[in-house]
Amino acid sequence: MSVLEIGQVRIHAGSATQEEALQEATDILVAAGAVTPAYVDAMRQREETVSTFMGNGLAIPHGTNETKEAILASGLSVVRYDGGVDWAGEQATFVIGIAGRGDEHLEILSQIAILFSDEDDVAKLNAAQTPDEVFALLSAVNEA
Amino acid sequence: MTTTSTTATASGGGARVRVQRFGTFLSGMIMPNIAAFIAWGIITALFIPQGWVGFDGPVEAWQWAGSPILGGGDFDGTTYTGLVGPIINYLLPLLIAFTGGRMVHGHRGGVVGAVAAFGVIIGAEGTVMFLGAMIAGPLTALILKYVEKPWQGKIKPGFEMLVDNFSAGFVAFFASLAAFFWLAPVMKWLTDLLGGAVGWLVETGLIPLASIIVEPAKVLFLNNAINHGVFTPLGTEQSAQTGKSLLFLIEANPGPGLGLLMAITVFGVGAARATAPGAAIIQFLGGIHEVYFPYVLAKPVLILGLIAGGATGVLTNVIFQSGLVAPAAPGSIFAVLFQTAPGSHVGVILSVILAAAVTFVVCMPFLLASRRRDLAAEAAGGDKLAAAIAQTEANKGKKSEHLSNLAARTGAAADGAAPATTAVATAPIQNIVFACDAGMGSSAMGASVLRNKLKKAGIEDVTVTNAAIANLDGTADLVITQQQLTDRAKGMSPNSVHVSVDNFMNAPQYEEVVEMVKSQKEQTE
Numbered sequence: 194m195s196v197l198e199i200g201q202v203r204i205h206a207g208s209a210t211q212e213e214a215l216q217e218a219t220d221i222l223v224a225a226g227a228v229t230p231a232y233v234d235a236m237r238q239r240e241e242t243v244s245t246f247m248g249n250g251l252a253i254p255h256g257t258n259e260t261k262e263a264i265l266a267s268g269l270s271v272v273r274y275d276g277g278v279d280w281a282g283e284q285a286t287f288v289i290g291i292a293g294r295g296d297e298h299l300e301i302l303s304q305i306a307i308l309f310s311d312e313d314d315v316a317k318l319n320a321a322q323t324p325d326e327v328f329a330l331l332s333a334v335n336e337a
Numbered sequence: 338m339t340t341t342s343t344t345a346t347a348s349g350g351g352a353r354v355r356v357q358r359f360g361t362f363l364s365g366m367i368m369p370n371i372a373a374f375i376a377w378g379i380i381t382a383l384f385i386p387q388g389w390v391g392f393d394g395p396v397e398a399w400q401w402a403g404s405p406i407l408g409g410g411d412f413d414g415t416t417y418t419g420l421v422g423p424i425i426n427y428l429l430p431l432l433i434a435f436t437g438g439r440m441v442h443g444h445r446g447g448v449v450g451a452v453a454a455f456g457v458i459i460g461a462e463g464t465v466m467f468l469g470a471m472i473a474g475p476l477t478a479l480i481l482k483y484v485e486k487p488w489q490g491k492i493k494p495g496f497e498m499l500v501d502n503f504s505a506g507f508v509a510f511f512a513s514l515a516a517f518f519w520l521a522p523v524m525k526w527l528t529d530l531l532g533g534a535v536g537w538l539v540e541t542g543l544i545p546l547a548s549i550i551v552e553p554a555k556v557l558f559l560n561n562a563i564n565h566g567v568f569t570p571l572g573t574e575q576s577a578q579t580g581k582s583l584l585f586l587i588e589a590n591p592g593p594g595l596g597l598l599m600a601i602t603v604f605g606v607g608a609a610r611a612t613a614p615g616a617a618i619i620q621f622l623g624g625i626h627e628v629y630f631p632y633v634l635a636k637p638v639l640i641l642g643l644i645a646g647g648a649t650g651v652l653t654n655v656i657f658q659s660g661l662v663a664p665a666a667p668g669s670i671f672a673v674l675f676q677t678a679p680g681s682h683v684g685v686i687l688s689v690i691l692a693a694a695v696t697f698v699v700c701m702p703f704l705l706a707s708r709r710r711d712l713a714a715e716a717a718g719g720d721k722l723a724a725a726i727a728q729t730e731a732n733k734g735k736k737s738e739h740l741s742n743l744a745a746r747t748g749a750a751a752d753g754a755a756p757a758t759t760a761v762a763t764a765p766i767q768n769i770v771f772a773c774d775a776g777m778g779s780s781a782m783g784a785s786v787l788r789n790k791l792k793k794a795g796i797e798d799v800t801v802t803n804a805a806i807a808n809l810d811g812t813a814d815l816v817i818t819q820q821q822l823t824d825r826a827k828g829m830s831p832n833s834v835h836v837s838v839d840n841f842m843n844a845p846q847y848e849e850v851v852e853m854v855k856s857q858k859e860q861t862e
Contacts, residue, residue, distance in 0.1 A: 239774065242774065242821070243773075243774065243779075243819050243821045243822060245779060247779065247782060247840065247841040247842045248839070248840030248841055248842035248844070249840075249842040251842060253779060253782065257774050293781075299781050299803075302781050302782060302785070303781060303782070303784070303785030303788075304785075305782070306781070306782035306783070306785035306786045306789075306841075306842070307785055307786060307789045309782075309842050310786040310789070310842045
């Protein structure tokens with residue numbers, strides 16, 4: 194199984210609270226067999242210490258160093274909230290949940306990072322109409 | 338950056354910031370060496386005569402006649418030095434002195450600091466010289482720093498090594514003599530003074546107050562001097578008459594140390610928190626109290642918790658009229674129970690439990706308060722190059738907090754801080770580490786972005802990696818963290834240049850780092 198499958202990418206027209214976004218990210222990761230449901234607490238704990246808002250509308254919720262046992266396998270969840278999510282005072286559009294075990298997720302994560310650091314690419318991601326398009330954009334860089 | 342945290346620091350005034358910075362310095366000197374303390378603690382708990390496999394150990398079946406080979410002493414007609422004495426007397430103080438010197442003036446500062454520390458170690462022979470090493474190490478490095486200032490950067494190429502080594506060699510020579518003749522007597526005098534004061538408290542019956550002296554003295558590694566110099570003779574006398582003495586428990590009660598380490602385990606931060614549980618096992622079960630001293634040296638205010646806990650323990654034994662038959666050595670819970678006088682078990686066990694509980698409770702607010710303060714200070718320090726800000730603040734005092742806030746705000750828009758960046762990087766940057774709490778997400782993303790930017794700028798010989806803060810090993814030239822985490826990162830990697838960023842995706846600081854690496858490359862080519 195790869196770290197990011199099409200089923201782990203969603204687009205929502207409305208907005209959500211940070212709590213809802215964390216729960217949705219966890220649900221996706223649980224469904225993918227990457228984490229246990231307890232991971233949402235780990236994410237919450239992490240947000241309490243330091244926000245995972247990265248800039249350019251991207252937040253990457255994940256657990257802390259001490260909660261790694263909740264991770265079963267590496268996986269990502271990608272949700273775009275077109276209405277935005279209030280992320281500790283910042284406006285997040287993309288919420289990418291991360292469960293990292295070992296290094297296998299780092300490659301795609303690094304591609305995502307590079308993608309999101311380029312504002313043209315961010316605009317493309319925001320303009321994508323379907324989860325498939327988002328997935329394609331994320332995967333395309335992965336192959337390049 | 339929040340306004341609340343800014344005001345919190347500003348209202349605290351410059352003194353608090355200075356105390357805090359001093360605390361960070363102490364901690365930077367001690368924490369990298371904790372492993373050595375733990376290793377020594379294990380060796381000691383096993384091989385000293387009263388150790389678990391010592392020839393005079395608490396369990397008869399485990400007694401090993403040859404224990405002096407490792408623990409030190411006579412065996413089979415030969416006198417062995419063992420590992421215990423040399424490590425505590427020489428290795429541990431030297432490690433601390435080296436680390437302290439290195440923090441002030443790089444590796445050479447560490448070297449001169451270690452040499453100077455040897456002066457005070459030998460000069461005050463018979464006393465474990467941690468305090469002396471903590472003074473001599475950084476101070477000598479500071480002297481070297483000022484001594485060579487006049488000719489720094491003016492040496493003809495090819496002669497730097499020669500000049501550097503000789504100037505450091507002479508500074509180390511003079512400093513070791515000064516430490517031997519001047520610092521050592523002061524340290525010895527301090528030890529005698531503490532011993533005398535404790536003796537007086539015992540005589541006057543104000544014995545629970547003895548903790549006010551005993552606990553700080555313990556942490557300065559004067560525990561054996563006090564325990565064996567004062568309490569053991571007095572206690573043995575008492576025990577011979579009445580069958581028990583509470584004096585044996587004043588220093589050896591493992592409760593306060595346990596309470597302290599538990600408090601750090603729950604409320605502490607960074608490396609201290611991560612290592613405290615292991616230290617607690619060695620301390621409480623193994624009876625080697627020394628393993629908790631570094632944590633207090635790194636955060637001296639915690640001594641209040643130990644004093645409160647220690648005094649509680651003593652008072653409990655006064656109330657229950659309980660005590661030990663003979664000294665509990667090592668001060669492990671097993672040794673304590675083994676030596677407890679018949680009928681004293683309730684009082685002794687309570688004295689350990691209450692001492693631990695009181696220490697835990699008293700330490701808690703200090704740990705929580707300073708935790709918040711560290712974060713607040715960091716937030717007020719702005720999101721520019723943390724090292725540069727720290728320097729400016731040190732020069733300008735309290736006012737600069739506002740300045741740096743301003744600078745941070747304008748700098749985020751314009752590229753105002755680039756000159757400062759270049760000025761800070763004195764050592765070539767080859768190894769950049771992005772650090773975050775788990776080393777799983779944010780730091781990996783940041784590292785990718787910067788790696789990409791460096792690649793685009795045509796720079797290939799600089800490595801960019803990511804790590805959990807707890808795994809920083811101090812070898813990074815440049816450490817990049819989110820601003821709330823920079824303080825913790827500094828603690829783990831004190832000699833690196835630290836950069837704080839707000840926005841991992843396109844922080845203005847990235848351009849500065851790229852510029853810095855570029856210009857450094859041009860200089861060397």
